[in-house]
Amino acid sequence: MPAASRFSARHIVFLVVLAAVTLPLIFNLSLTHTVTPETQQVYANIDSLAAGELLLLSFDFEASSLPEVRPLAMALIRHAFSRDLKIMGMSLFAEGTALGEQTIRQVAKEYNKQYGVDWVYLGFRPQRESAILSLGESVSAEFPRDYFGTPTTGMPIFAAADSYAQIATVISIADGDMPSYWIEYAVSPHAVNLQAAVTASMATSFYPYLQSHQLKGLLAGLKGAAEYENLIERKGGGARGLYALSVSQFVIVLVIIAGNVVERVRRRRN
Amino acid sequence: MINRIAVAVAFVVGIFMVAQYFISSEISGRLYNLLLDYYQIIFAVTMIVGGISLVRYHGAQIRRDADSRVYSIVTILAVAFMVVSASIAGTGPTSPYQWAFNNLQAPMQATTFSLLAFFVASAAYRGFRVRSTPALVLALAAVIVLVGRSAFGDMISDKLPELAGWVLNNPSATAKRGILVGIGLGSVATALRVILGIERSYL
Amino acid sequence: MDNSTAALLGWVLLSTALILFYTLRSRREGRNLRVIPGLKAIEEAVGRSTELGKPVVFTTGWGGDIQRPTTIAALNLLRFVAARAASYGTRILFPTHDPVIAEAAREIIKTAYAEQGHPDLFRDDDIIFVSPSQFGYAAGVDGIVSRTKPGAMFLLGTFEGEALILAETGNMNGALQISGTDSTIQLSFFIVACDYTLIGEELYTASAYLTDDRRIKASMYAQDFIRLLLIIGLLILPLLALLGLDLHRSILP
Numbered sequence: 016m017p018a019a020s021r022f023s024a025r026h027i028v029f030l031v032v033l034a035a036v037t038l039p040l041i042f043n044l045s046l047t048h049t050v051t052p053e054t055q056q057v058y059a060n061i062d063s064l065a066a067g068e069l070l071l072l073s074f075d076f077e078a079s080s081l082p083e084v085r086p087l088a089m090a091l092i093r094h095a096f097s098r099d100l101k102i103m104g105m106s107l108f109a110e111g112t113a114l115g116e117q118t119i120r121q122v123a124k125e126y127n128k129q130y131g132v133d134w135v136y137l138g139f140r141p142q143r144e145s146a147i148l149s150l151g152e153s154v155s156a157e158f159p160r161d162y163f164g165t166p167t168t169g170m171p172i173f174a175a176a177d178s179y180a181q182i183a184t185v186i187s188i189a190d191g192d193m194p195s196y197w198i199e200y201a202v203s204p205h206a207v208n209l210q211a212a213v214t215a216s217m218a219t220s221f222y223p224y225l226q227s228h229q230l231k232g233l234l235a236g237l238k239g240a241a242e243y244e245n246l247i248e249r250k251g252g253g254a255r256g257l258y259a260l261s262v263s264q265f266v267i268v269l270v271i272i273a274g275n276v277v278e279r280v281r282r283r284r285n
Numbered sequence: 286m287i288n289r290i291a292v293a294v295a296f297v298v299g300i301f302m303v304a305q306y307f308i309s310s311e312i313s314g315r316l317y318n319l320l321l322d323y324y325q326i327i328f329a330v331t332m333i334v335g336g337i338s339l340v341r342y343h344g345a346q347i348r349r350d351a352d353s354r355v356y357s358i359v360t361i362l363a364v365a366f367m368v369v370s371a372s373i374a375g376t377g378p379t380s381p382y383q384w385a386f387n388n389l390q391a392p393m394q395a396t397t398f399s400l401l402a403f404f405v406a407s408a409a410y411r412g413f414r415v416r417s418t419p420a421l422v423l424a425l426a427a428v429i430v431l432v433g434r435s436a437f438g439d440m441i442s443d444k445l446p447e448l449a450g451w452v453l454n455n456p457s458a459t460a461k462r463g464i465l466v467g468i469g470l471g472s473v474a475t476a477l478r479v480i481l482g483i484e485r486s487y488l
Numbered sequence: 489m490d491n492s493t494a495a496l497l498g499w500v501l502l503s504t505a506l507i508l509f510y511t512l513r514s515r516r517e518g519r520n521l522r523v524i525p526g527l528k529a530i531e532e533a534v535g536r537s538t539e540l541g542k543p544v545v546f547t548t549g550w551g552g553d554i555q556r557p558t559t560i561a562a563l564n565l566l567r568f569v570a571a572r573a574a575s576y577g578t579r580i581l582f583p584t585h586d587p588v589i590a591e592a593a594r595e596i597i598k599t600a601y602a603e604q605g606h607p608d609l610f611r612d613d614d615i616i617f618v619s620p621s622q623f624g625y626a627a628g629v630d631g632i633v634s635r636t637k638p639g640a641m642f643l644l645g646t647f648e649g650e651a652l653i654l655a656e657t658g659n660m661n662g663a664l665q666i667s668g669t670d671s672t673i674q675l676s677f678f679i680v681a682c683d684y685t686l687i688g689e690e691l692y693t694a695s696a697y698l699t700d701d702r703r704i705k706a707s708m709y710a711q712d713f714i715r716l717l718l719i720i721g722l723l724i725l726p727l728l729a730l731l732g733l734d735l736h737r738s739i740l741p
Contacts, residue, residue, distance in 0.1 A: 412680030
C-alpha cells in the first residue's frame with residue numbers, strides 16, 4: 016500500500032482527466048448518437064399514457080449529482096407536460112426537496128401549467144421505508160399539506176388520484192439506491208408501475224430489476240438524458256454534457272491501456 | 286433489564302410488521318400506520334441528538350486542536366447560520382437559507398462528487414492490469430462498455446452499443462443477480478436474528 | 489403465484505430452516521467455515537496500525553441506517569475490531585453520518601476498551617457524527633484520513649457514491665483497507681481500490697466466522713439450505729420448460 020509520492024503516475028492521470036472533461040465543454044461541440052432500448056422503453060411508457068393521467072416523481076437525489084440528474088428530470092417533465100399529464104412531486108432526500116420543486120416549477124412555466132391543477136409539490140418525508148409504504152394507503156394522508164403548507168385535501172389534482180392504484184407511474188429520479196427501496200416497498204406489496212432515472216454509475220445495479228419487470232423503464236445518466244432529449248426533440252443539459260462525457264470515457268480507456276503498458280515495461284525491467 | 290425489554294420490543298414489533306404485510310385487517314392497518322408515524326417522529330428526535338453531538342465534537346476541537354480549529358469554527362458558524370436564517374426568514378425560494386444552499390452547499394457537494402471522475406481514472410489505471418485470462422476478459426468488457434456507451438461508440442460501429450448492451454444485460458446482470466440473491470438471503474437472515482434476539486449489536 | 493405469496497413462502501422457508509438448524513445443529517460442533525481472506529486480515533490490519541503508531545478508521549458508509557442488516561453486520565465486526573484495537577491500546581476512529589449509529593458504536597467501542605482493561609484509553613471524540621449529507625460525510629472522512637493517516641481502514645456497510653472517494657483516499661494515504669458492502673456497484677470499486685473485499689453475504693457471515701457462535705452459524709446453514717433449493721430450482725425449472733412443462737409459470741410471481 017504505497018503512500019502517495021510527490022508527483023506520480025496518479026497525478027498525470029488526474030491532469031489528463033481534467034483536460035478531457037474541460038476542453039470539450041469549452042469548445043461545446045455536439046455529437047450524434049443512437050437511442051438505447053432502455054431509454055426508448057421509458058419514452059414509450061410515458062407516451063402511452065392518456066392526457067390527465069398522473070405521474071408521481073420522487074426527487075431522490077442530493078445536490079452533488081444535480082448536473083447529471085437535472086437534465087434527466089427536465090426531459091421527463093417536459094415530455095409529461097407536453098402530453099398534458101399531471102405531476103405530483105415529492106422527495107425522500109432533504110436536499111432533493113428544493114431542487115425538485117425548482118425543476119418542476121421551471122418547466123411548468125414553459126408549458127403554462129397551473130399549480131394545484133396540473134402539478135403539485137408535496138415536499139419531503141424522512142424515513143423512506145415508512146413514507147413509501149404510507150403512500151399506498153393515501154397520498155393526501157401522508158402529505159396533509161404540500162411543500163408550501165397548503166392543505167392538500169380539496170386540491171383539484173387529488174381528485175384524479177390519491178394512492179398508488181390511481182397513479183399511472185412512479186418515477187424515482189435518484190443518484191443512489193432509492194429505486195431499490197421503491198421496488199421493495201411499493202412494487203412488491205402494491206404492484207406499482209415503477210420507472211427509474213438514475214446516474215450512470217448506479218444504472219448497472221438496476222438491470223436485473225429491469226429484466227424481472229420490477230422496473231418498467233430505466234434512464235441512465237447524461238447519455239440517457241441526451242437520448243431522451245433527442246426523442247422529445249428538445250435539447251438540454253444532456254446534449255451539452257455528452258461530448259465531455261464521451262471524451263472522458265475514451266480517455267479512461269486510454270488510461271487502462273497505459274496502465275497495462277507500464278505494467279509490461281516494469282515486468283520486463285525486473 | 287433494559288436490554289431484555291429492548292429485545293422483547295424488537296421481537297413483538299418485528300413479528301407484527303411481518304404479519305401485517307400478509308394479513309390485512311382494520312386494526313393491524315391502524316396500528317401499522319401508527320408505527321410508521323412514530324418511526325418518523327423518532328427520526329426527527331435523532332436529528333436533534335445529531336445536532337448536539339456535532340456541536341459538542343466541534344466545540345471540543347476548537348478548545349483542543351489548533352490544527353483543525355478553523356474548520357470547526359466554520360462548521361459551527363455554518364450550522365448556526367442555517368438554523369437561525371431558516372427560523373427567522375424561512376426556507377422559501379428567496380430566503381438566505383435557500384441562497385446558501387444553492388450557492389454554497391450545492392456547488393461544494395457537486396465539487397466533492399466530481400472527485401469521483403479523477404478517482405475512477407486512477408482506480409482504472411491500477412485495477413485493470415492484465416495478469417491473467419479473467420483479468421483480460423474484465424478489461425475487454427470494461428473497454429467495450431466504456432466506448433459502446435459513449436457517443437463515440439455509435440461513430441465507430443452500430444454493433445458496439447449493441448455489444449455494450451449485451452454485456453450489461455447478460456454477464457453483468459447475471460453476476461449482479463447472483464450477488465443480490467446472496468445479499469437478500471443474508472439480509473433476511475440477519476433481520477430474523479435481530480427479531481429473535483440472537484443479534485444484539487444495535488443495543 | 490403473486491408477489492405476496494412468493495414473499496410469504498420465502499419467509500416461511502427461511503424461518504423454518506433457521507429454527508430447524510438452530511434446534512438441531514446449535515448443540516453440535518458445526519463444520520468449519522471456509523477461510524474468508526478479508527476477515528482473516530483483520531488481525532493483520534489492527535496489528536499494522538499498532539506497529540505504525542497510527543489509529544484505525546472504521547466507517548459504515550452513508551447508505552444505511554441502524555435498521556439496515558448491513559449496518560448491523562458491520563457493527564458486529566466493529567465489536568471484534570474494537571476488541572482487538574483495545575487489547576493493543578490502538579485508537580479507533582469511527583466517523584459516521586447517522587447519530588443513532590454513532591451512539592451504538594460509542595457503546596460498542598467503550599465496552600470493548602472496558603472489557604480489555606483499558607477504559608481510560610477510550611476517547612468520546614473518536615466517535616464522530618460528521619454530516620448526514622453524503623458528500624459532506626465523504627469530505628469529512630477524507631479529511632480525517634488525510635490528517636491522521638491511519639494504518640488500517642475498515643469500510644464496511646452500505647456505501648453509495650462516496651465509496652471510491654473514501655477508498656482511494658485511504659489508498660493514497662497508505663492504509664491497509666478491508667471493505668465490504670451490499671451494493672453491487674460499489675463492490676466493483678472496492679475490489680479495485682481496497683486490499684481485501686467481503687463480497688455479498690461474506691459481510692453477514694462475519695459474526696459466525698469471528699465469534700464461532702453456533703446460533704449464528706445455524707442461520708448460515710439455513711441460508712445455504714435455501715440457496716441449495718434455489719440452485720435445484722434453477723436447474724430443474726428450465727429443463728422442465730424445455731420439455732414443455734411450464735411449471736415456472738405457476739411457481740414464479
